[in-house]
Amino acid sequence: MTIELQQVSKRYGSLTALRAATVRFADHKIYGLLGNNGAGKSTMLNLIAGRIFPDAGSIRIDGRPNTEDAALGRLFLMGEKNLFPDEMNIARALRWAERLFPGFDLAYARELAEAFELPVNRKKIKGLSTGYGSIFRIVLTLASRAPHLLFDEPVLGLDAQHRDLFYRLLLAHYAETPCTIILSTHLIAEVSGVIEHAVILRQGQILVDQPREALPAGSREPLASMLAQEGADLQNYFIKLMEEGAKNE
Amino acid sequence: MNNSRLLAAIRFRCQDSANALAVYLGVMLLLYAAMAGMLNGIFDHDQTQISGGSEISIVIMFFVLGIVCIREDLRHFSQYGLTRRSVFLCDLTAHTLAAIVGCLLNSLLLQGVVLLAGGSIVTLTSLFTLPVFSLWYVSAGCSIVLCLCMAMLGQLISLLYYRLSKRGSLLLTFGGGALLLVGLPWLISRLVLLEPLRKACAMFISWLFAAPLHFIASFLLLGLLFAALSWLLIRRAPVK
Secondary structure, three states: OOEEEEEEEEEEOOEEEEEEEEEEEOOOOEEEEEEOOOOOHHHHHHHHOOOOOOOEEEEEEOOEEOOOHHHHOOEEEEOOOOOOOOOOEHHHHHHHHHHHOOOOOHHHHHHHHHHOOOOOOOOEHHHOOHHHHHHHHHHHHHHOOOOEEEEEOOOOOOOHHHHHHHHHHHHHHHHHOOOEEEEEEOOHHHHOOOOOEEEEEEOOEEEEEEEHHHOOOOOOOOHHHHHHHHOHHHHHHHHHHHHHHHHHO | OOHHHHHHHHHHHHHHHHHHHHHHHHHHHHHHHHHHHHHHHHOOHHHOEEOOOHHHHHHHHHHHHHHHHHHHHHHHHHOOOOOHHHHHHHHHHHHHHHHHHHHHHHHHHHHHHHHHOOOOOEEOOOOOOOOOOOOHHHHHHHHHHHHHHHHHHHHHHHHHHHHOOHHHHHHHHHHHHHHHHHHHHHHHHHHOOOHHHHHHHHHHHHHHHHOHHHHHHHHHHHHHHHHHHHHHHHOOOOOO
């Protein structure tokens, strides 16, 4: 029950987005996929979800290549973009999610939407604000009940209250339905109290792939203090790592 | 392959296509009613004609469906972990089903209008089918294949633009336009001067309309060619 990337590379023209990345996301863990803008985080998640193809290497989900429906049906990626048809409204999207993704928990989705104050009505998805667009995709991802949940910049456009709610609901979901969670973000301090394992990317290369506790000053901060920047230890370590990398070039 | 997800995707696409068909048939019904009413009031019954072009319009509708659906479905269904192969199969199945239902309903509608008009209306409804193959179900069969072929062409054009870079898209737009508007007429004007080629074209057209099976087989093959090219374009297409 893992997601495995073997020597995966991806180029966009002259830019190497991911360079021979080998990483294994084990079952029942919360991973932080950390890195600056352009580090290759979104590329890695899109590659795992089969939305783009690698130039080299292989990706397997629970032992199956990610070019199969059966493999892709075991994960749900909350991407940065809205991939829903222009005319689709929230209520219809949730109804169809239940049919298109077996295991999707419609009642839980409605519960989550209520918690986030997202109206489940005929409002079009494309008409949602950036924040509510993110919330809608968070609701879908959590309610998918997939064994592997991938979040790409999940708190984009969310206010402090909704961000706090997201992390609380994520941990509650994880406690209730153990699964693999990959959180891709550049907001290091915010997620330092949530993640169990950090994968740090820089210019398409994996710099660090270690449990949170193994990192310097690796104590997990309580959730309540997380937003008060008390999880800055990991952020400081990250900044130092980036600076060292820049010096070595 | 997870069949339940593929079946759900086909259901989704069919439902959307059914909505489009319902709107189309509603509009055609209103058009027929208006035209029949107008023409009956103006002309002698024996001279009245309807040139609804209903079979041409449904073919155009399927061409547009082909253009619109494939990109939308690729983006939408990828959210639920369906591979490109499943998206392609879904669209192919849904277009086939929609073409069968749409063309049969369209033919029945047309026959209904003719019957209601008490035979006073002479139909000139199609360039390809009704005047050539007078049996309505033969015409409907030809329409189905033609609609499917055009849906595949729409899909191919949509995917071409999806895969091409901005420069490639501009080149295709202007180059393709110039080829169709200038190059093709010029080429035809030159080729008709060649006697053997002209004879061959005339023979092919005669053969095409000689029997419904010829017509159906030809457009089915053309549709399959478009579908094969579309598959080559979609199989490595990024979701964007």
